[in-house]
Amino acid sequence: MRAVISIGEKDVPMVSNGAIDIIYRQVFHEDIVKLQYEMGDDDIPGLLNCMMKMGFIMAKAAELDNVRELMQLTEDDFVEWLMQFDRAQYIEVLPKIRDVYEGQQVTTAESKKNPDPQSDQ
Numbered sequence: 523m524r525a526v527i528s529i530g531e532k533d534v535p536m537v538s539n540g541a542i543d544i545i546y547r548q549v550f551h552e553d554i555v556k557l558q559y560e561m562g563d564d565d566i567p568g569l570l571n572c573m574m575k576m577g578f579i580m581a582k583a584a585e586l587d588n589v590r591e592l593m594q595l596t597e598d599d600f601v602e603w604l605m606q607f608d609r610a611q612y613i614e615v616l617p618k619i620r621d622v623y624e625g626q627q628v629t630t631a632e633s634k635k636n637p638d639p640q641s642d643q
Contacts, residue, residue, distance in 0.1 A: 524584065525622045527577070530611040536580035536622050541589070546579050549595045570616055577612070577619040578603050 523538045546554045554572055561568040578600045579592075586592050604612070 523622055523625045525618075527615050527618050527622065529607050529615050532606070534577075534581050535584035536577065536619070537583040538580055538623050538625060539583065542576075542579060542583060542623070545583065545592050545595075546576060548593050549579065549600070550575055550597065569620075570613065573616040573619050573623070574604070574612065575600060576623050577616070580619070580622060 524535065526533050526535050528534075543554055546552075554576065557568065557572055563569070579595075581603070582592060582595055582599075
């Protein structure tokens, strides 16, 4: 799945594919599938940490053409990449990053706060 996530003023292309978990494991030396299974949806700090890292992996997968380059990324590359974003703005988009990771469609349209009432005619 491909999507573009707006993080503050920046539009960041991201890709989720069948190899994304393997690349994550190579870079961060942890199995994201196992981590998510063990922590469940109640471990909000753990999930946020995983999705922060996954955002980096998916952004780099969209940017780099070569699997070898992806497999050579490091945690230092992650920190350097993360420094371009405001912390609060990055945290705010983590649910969208999770949606891309899980293959769900990401919407960019904003919902109306007060939708027009429909008449019963």
